[in-house]
Amino acid sequence: MKIAVIGGAGVRTPLLVHGLSSSDLPIEELALYDTDQARLAVIGPLARQLAGRIVLRTCSTSAECIDGADFVFTSIRIGGIEGRARDEAIVLQHGIVGQETVGPGGFAMAMRTIPPMVRYAREIVAKAARAWIINFTNPVGIITQAVLQETGANIIGICDTPTELFHEVARVLGLQEAECYFDYFGLNHLGWLREVYHQGEPQLHRLWSDPDRLSDVYRAELFDRDFLMDLKLLPTEYLYYYYRPEKAVENIRRAGTTRGSVIGKLNTQLIADLGRSDADGVRIYGNYLAARNASYMQIEWASAASAPSSPWAALTGYDKIALAVVRSIYFNSSLIIPLDVLNRGNIRCLEYKDVVEVPCVVNNNGALPLNVGPTPDSVRDLIVRVKEYERLTTEAALSGNRDLACRALAANPLVPDTVTARSLLSDLGLT
Numbered sequence: 001m002k003i004a005v006i007g008g009a010g011v012r013t014p015l016l017v018h019g020l021s022s023s024d025l026p027i028e029e030l031a032l033y034d035t036d037q038a039r040l041a042v043i044g045p046l047a048r049q050l051a052g053r054i055v056l057r058t059c060s061t062s063a064e065c066i067d068g069a070d071f072v073f074t075s076i077r078i079g080g081i082e083g084r085a086r087d088e089a090i091v092l093q094h095g096i097v098g099q100e101t102v103g104p105g106g107f108a109m110a111m112r113t114i115p116p117m118v119r120y121a122r123e124i125v126a127k128a129a130r131a132w133i134i135n136f137t138n139p140v141g142i143i144t145q146a147v148l149q150e151t152g153a154n155i156i157g158i159c160d161t162p163t164e165l166f167h168e169v170a171r172v173l174g175l176q177e178a179e180c181y182f183d184y185f186g187l188n189h190l191g192w193l194r195e196v197y198h199q200g201e202p203q204l205h206r207l208w209s210d211p212d213r214l215s216d217v218y219r220a221e222l223f224d225r226d227f228l229m230d231l232k233l234l235p236t237e238y239l240y241y242y243y244r245p246e247k248a249v250e251n252i253r254r255a256g257t258t259r260g261s262v263i264g265k266l267n268t269q270l271i272a273d274l275g276r277s278d279a280d281g282v283r284i285y286g287n288y289l290a291a292r293n294a295s296y297m298q299i300e301w302a303s304a305a306s307a308p309s310s311p312w313a314a315l316t317g318y319d320k321i322a323l324a325v326v327r328s329i330y331f332n333s334s335l336i337i338p339l340d341v342l343n344r345g346n347i348r349c350l351e352y353k354d355v356v357e358v359p360c361v362v363n364n365n366g367a368l369p370l371n372v373g374p375t376p377d378s379v380r381d382l383i384v385r386v387k388e389y390e391r392l393t394t395e396a397a398l399s400g401n402r403d404l405a406c407r408a409l410a411a412n413p414l415v416p417d418t419v420t421a422r423s424l425l426s427d428l429g430l431t
Contacts, residue, residue, distance in 0.1 A: 001027045001330070004065045004128075006120055007075035007137070008032025008058070009039040011267055011292075014047045014285055016073070016319045021052040023323055025330060030056045033065035036080075042274050046281040062120060066127040071326055074120060075136035078112040081267055085260035090427045096414055097248045098258050101139040101189050102241045103414035107393055108428045110139050111405065114146045114397035121151040132329060132366070134158060134322050135340075141188030144340045145355040146394045156367045157340025157355065158321045159188055161236045165217075166338075169196055169234065172216045173203055181336070181359075185347060185372040188340050188357050189238035190386050192379060208232065231378055242382065245414055255299045262299065266292055328362035336360065339367045349375050350387050385413055402431055 003020065005013060013032065020027055030051060034040040037060065044058040059065040066072060077084070087105045088098030097103045117137060124131055133155040137143045144157035162184050170177040175198050183195040196203040207214045211225045222240045241248055252258060270288045274281055321337065328335040336359050343354040346369050350356060360367035375383060392408035395401075402425070410421035425431050 002029040002069045004031045004069040004072045009034035009036050009043045010075050017047045018050040031065040033059040069128040069131045073134045081264040088258035088260045097241045104424050106139045110142045111397045118150045121147045121153040142390045162338040191236045193234040332364040334363045341367045
């Protein structure tokens with residue numbers, strides 16, 4: 001088996017390589033490519049050190065990397081972390097949440113990223129027609145939709161946000177996560193957990209009847225307990241930006257920095273440390289992961305840093321889900337995993353070809369979405385509006401039409417009006 005990584009100089013690549021090399025997959029070759037060849041020359045040796053028995057090659061062209069691959073991971077960041085930090089700062093000046101996947105920050109990321117991702121997907125279809133694309137690239141839902149719409153490539157979008165919520169809910173309820181079925185639906189970074197089943201019995205009534213236990217689900221006080229009790233759904237953490245945008249803006253302004261800026265500094269230090277001739281790469285990288293994980297959402301939530309866990313204890317986040325998807329496809333094991341895939345009439349208020357985030361049965365036929373039933377009235381309008389924004393953003397990025405870009409950005413629920421959208425387009429350099 002050959003696995004290719006487009007965006008192989010990314011800071012999570014060594015962790016991904018570590019997980020793949022520790023798995024039971026018959027991987028013979030790992031190929032890494034990145035447009036930033038200088039950074040790839042720094043990340044590559046550490047990844048090679050963690051690859052174990054697997055042959056790891058760094059490639060100078062995407063074609064060389066992709067050729068003959070069985071799976072292609074895509075994890076690109078056009079404009080780098082500096083672009084994210086700049087977007088977040090500009091958006092914050094307009095009194096809007098600065099974040100790379102939602103609001104104007106997510107829009108700017110999508111506009112920059114869709115055209116090159118579509119080009120990569122076409123190259124993958126040409127060089128490795130049967131390969132599955134496992135897409136990490138943010139904003140995952142929009143990127144996956146653009147690639148499917150334009151190329152028909154075998155692509156699956158992955159995100160760790162739903163499974164992180166599942167884990168916390170199972171913990172609070174005292175249940176084994178593997179023994180539960182999680183009734184989840186939505187879009188990427190816009191999803192809700194409707195019910196948890198254990199041995200065929202619904203479990204969330206235990207939270208609705210115990211407000212103190214309900215509060216323990218989230219790592220910070222993201223949502224008002226009375227609001228959740230009335231909603232009778234558990235939102236993923238990114239709904240914080242839609243339900244409490246003013247609070248998020250207040251917290252970021254008080255912090256005097258943004259998540260993108262914090263990560264940028266961590267990344268710069270990591271690359272500098274790894275570049276030293278006497279560097280202990282594994283130790284340096286482990287410390288980096290611990291610092292990054294501990295700072296997650298700390299600014300937006302105004303919460304204290306969490307205690308860092310051992311970054312090598314097990315794969316976490318995107319990397320863990322990517323490995324689970326690849327294993328389930330290769331071994332035809334039919335695991336149920338929440339993924340970003342074609343709707344196919346599943347969420348009825350959306351179009352057939354929309355990309356949604358729902359539980360899927362994953363086997364050698366790909367990711368097959370399970371039916372999630374009717375969308376609750378309390379969230380339907382938000383899902384419909386965000387998906388309309390995503391469709392318009394995809395069209396704007398592919399066409400380069402400024403008027404359509406303005407219309408798309410104005411459709412975002414976090415953007416108040418067309419005047420603000422025009423101003424943001426100019427300030428973000430998207431005119």
